[in-house]
Amino acid sequence: MTTAENASAHRPGPILPAGRGELSHAVLRTLRTRPGGEHTLPSGRAVDGADPYGEDLHLALYVCYELHYRGFQGADPGWEWNPELLGLRAGLERRFLDALRTDTGAAPRSVDEAFAGILVEPADGKGLSHFLRDEGELWQLREYAAQRSLYHLKEADPHAWVIPRLRGRAKAGMVAVEFDEFGAGAADRMHSRLFADLMTDLGLDTTYGRYVDVAAAEMLASVNLMSLFGLHRALRGALVGHFAAVEVTSSPASRRLAEAMRRADAGAAAVHFYAEHVEADAVHEQVVRREVVGGLLEDEPWLEADVAFGIEATNLLDARLGGMTLSAWRRGRSSLRVPQGS
Incomplete structure (x- = not known):
């Protein structure tokens, strides 16, 4: 051999x-x-x-x-x-x-217009995190975590590809946020580790890739978007847009998900993962918008349409995933290809 x-x-x-x-x-x-x-x-x-x-x-x-x-x-x-x-x-x-x-062709091509669609949440929000906070059951929280494990068990990895493709303020800001995502040097505080602890509280298998076979096409597409943008230097602007969209929407959604985990008595680690993101991502949002996006467009203003595209593509796929999941749950059905039990 x-x-x-x-x-x-x-x-x-x-x-x-x-x-x-x-x-x-x-x-x-x-x-x-x-x-x-x-x-x-x-x-x-x-x-x-x-x-x-x-x-x-x-x-x-x-x-x-x-x-x-x-x-x-x-x-x-x-x-x-x-x-x-x-x-x-x-x-x-x-x-x-x-x-x-x-499918994003009619979307705004300026970053300010793209951000306008996600910076202010509607008062009568009806998205996935709203549903889980208000009426989600434990089996639905388990399904949500199983789907999301495709990304969260390697959280921050896809975005790290863009670091050598940035410079100056954009690179410094990106590294600062990624440093937090990777636990600020402490392995037990890496966000991927915290998500594995959440999965343990929910009675899920924490093996990397365990739920690929049951994950929906919409979840695969959302994870693939990160790798697509991250692995191509030509799409560095889109990756920055994607990262900005994630950080801008994460804090309020995480607050709702932490409340959902508390209401379902899912466990301390399950609550902690999202509670950690409420504060951290509120700070990250400002760094990403001002330093990463601002620094990139200061250096390469011709990438603005790409950054806007990254934001809109992320929103499109998130909406598809949320729509599919809520449609299944409201019919009393599993959102997974194969239900994983209660």
């Missing part, structure tokens, strides 16, 4: 999920082989015909992106930079990105 083969055989990481269609089945089948061996990846026509928001495309894209994070058990690390797989990934990204640009 070669050194690379030995490393792959003992490499920790999540198990490969089950496929959901032609694209994802082909990618998963390929990852079970060795780079340079015989394999058949989907054609460009198959990619062009896929639903840009569908679970097949987004599972395939999610799996491709995860090769840049923790990889998978049994998947050779050499697949991370394999030209053929990267070519397929580029096609999947184009399909997704084209749909996002089309």
Whole structure:
């Protein structure tokens, strides 16, 4: 056994999920082989015909992106930079990105206009966090956490890709916020660790990637957006916009979710995760808006439309995820592909 083969055989990481269609089945089948061996990846026509928001495309894209994070058990690390797989990934990204640009085409192109839609919350808010605060049951909080674990168990990682692509105030501000997200140097205070503690309180499995197989297409798309923006220097403005949208909306939503966890008696760690974000993200919002966004546009004002696009694309996918979840719950059904029990 070669050194690379030995490393792959003992490499920790999540198990490969089950496929959901032609694209994802082909990618998963390929990852079970060795780079340079015989394999058949989907054609460009198959990619062009896929639903840009569908679970097949987004599972395939999610799996491709995860090769840049923790990889998978049994998947050779050499697949991370394999030209053929990267070519397929580029096609999947184009399909997704084209749909996002089309569906946000009428959106504001200035950052101020984009922020205007999220800085002031409506008095009669009816979003997902409002529902969970006011009437959410423990099983719904568990489903919410299971879905969100796809991101929160690697919280801050996708945004870290943009750091070497920024400079000056934007870089300093981004690093300051990321430092807090990573626990300010204390492993037990990393936000990914705090979310794992929340999951434990809710009786969920904290294994990284455990809930990929049950996560909805809308959740996969939201997580993929971060990696799409983060892995491409050309999309650095969109990543900053995405990060700003997350930080601006996080504090009030976290307050409602902390109240939801208290009302359901979910546990101290479950409450703490969101209570921690109420104060921290209120501060982060100011740093991101003034230093990260402000610094970037001071250095590269031509990226304003990209920052606005990042904000609007984030809002679009959040609305799709929230709408799908609430629609399922109001019909008394699970928002997961496979219910996980009460």
